[in-house]
Amino acid sequence: LSATVDVAELIARHREGGGWAHLARALTAVENAPPWEVVPASGPPTHVVGVTGPPGAGKSTLTGRLIEGYGDAGARIAVLAVDPSSPLTGGAVLGDRIRMEESAQGREGVYVRSLASRGSAGAVAGATRNAVRLLEACEDFDVIVIETVGAGQTEISVASLADTVLFVTVPGLGDGVQADKAGIIEVADMLVVNKADRPGAAQTARDLRVAVGRAVPVLQTAALDGQGVDVLREALDARWTELSADGRLPELRAAREASEAAVVAEAWVRRCAERARDVTEEPAGDMRATVQRILREAAETWRTT
């Protein structure tokens, strides 16, 4: 398996200093890489925060405020804005993201990057995982934020890459929260009622507590004027300190890696099967034997370099 990205070189060049050019190039490479590409993990773990929730919940505005908060506190922050559908997102999303980028502008140590990866949920999640690994390899950030555009199947698999999954909603989206019970809320580590200056915020927070059915912090923010964002940031940092201290982090990352490895293995099998179909000269045959041939070839051609 040929690595698309020379991570060692990226790290070396990045450390030599001189802007984000090398990092940007490496991120473009993983964006376009096939779904079985695996960038090896390197460097000490950085806190990866996934920001997800329905469109219109103000995720980008909230992320912008986090950028400002971390920046003011002297921390360095990277943001991956993942858009699984296409570069052509709705104007609302785009507008929010522009505001987020304005928060980043002119701040040293802040890196904001859109990841316009297409394909299956697995492919998008794979590209995001590789991007996160590149950012970690830089050893230059205190926090890495993955921001999704919505809360669908692809977004769930992307947000699940984070050490801390933040589900953001707003007052009045309670029904949607109920309907979502089987989805993102189940993997959320923290719930945020944004636009909490609107009526019904306390009620939505209560509904969320009931819906989630387990002990998860529920916070309230009003990202537009920054209300509650410092508390959120403190809660995030506290969780990271806890995860690092109590030994849960290696366990959490190992479990995640195992399920990501499964997705990669499936992608590799699909690729081997497609290649096998192209070159096959056999007529119809025993399908179980064909399955065996595909599995054998997949196992033999996979190289752990």
Add this chain to the structure above:
Amino acid sequence: LSATVDVAELIARHREGGGWAHLARALTAVENAPPWEVVPASGPPTHVVGVTGPPGAGKSTLTGRLIEGYGDAGARIAVLAVDPSSPLTGGAVLGDRIRMEESAQGREGVYVRSLASRGSAGAVAGATRNAVRLLEACEDFDVIVIETVGAGQTEISVASLADTVLFVTVPGLGDGVQADKAGIIEVADMLVVNKADRPGAAQTARDLRVAVGRAVPVLQTAALDGQGVDVLREALDARWTELSADGRLPELRAAREASEAAVVAEAWVRRCAERARDVTEEPAGDMRATVQRILREAAETWRTT
């Protein structure tokens, strides 16, 4: 890999005569079987016709008329009504299916069966493929019809199991047809404008011809009063005769089997990965090595018995 169904016994018992009980039991077994289960193909090939199209196109009514037509002509027909969502389908679909079952009632040599398989598109298609193989193994049918409820991703993968894919639509669903260009129409072998007694049928037929962009028969039927159904039946039989005579059938089935084998291989890898995760005692590690371990185990544990 232990076969869920003893096909040899099924065939033997079925041939001994005495109703559909053994077949019904075998179909229930494949309905509930895991997605990597493969019922081996046996018996001479039977014409498998896939009937698909948007809800409301009258697929069940048309299938009912085909049952009557084939029955009157002395042919034996099996119908698999595949409902990938759940046993709780909308009332309209249910009503149509009841009418279809009325067409079958009291007719000897007609077998109608619902397949309420859940899960991914691959799992539903796998269960349907196994069900078709059981029906073929009976060597008791001249035609096997797979009817889907809609024309989504799962339905496309189900319909693609057929030797002849019939796309059914109605006048005025032209816009939907345009939108669908990337979907089911691309795999259709025959297009049917049903409810052709309604205004705009000829225009819809012309639109379909343009949309499909290749030489595919476009027929018009009014299934409710049986209009055009005989012509459709003749077209189906003619295609089957042609496929059998010109040597395309083995090629067609081999290609289908290859892509189904890929889906089975993926399902098996996923299963091995999940099992590996349960028993793993390693901490986080090299993800590429984990992928290798999953692939090796999948190849080694797959048995072609």
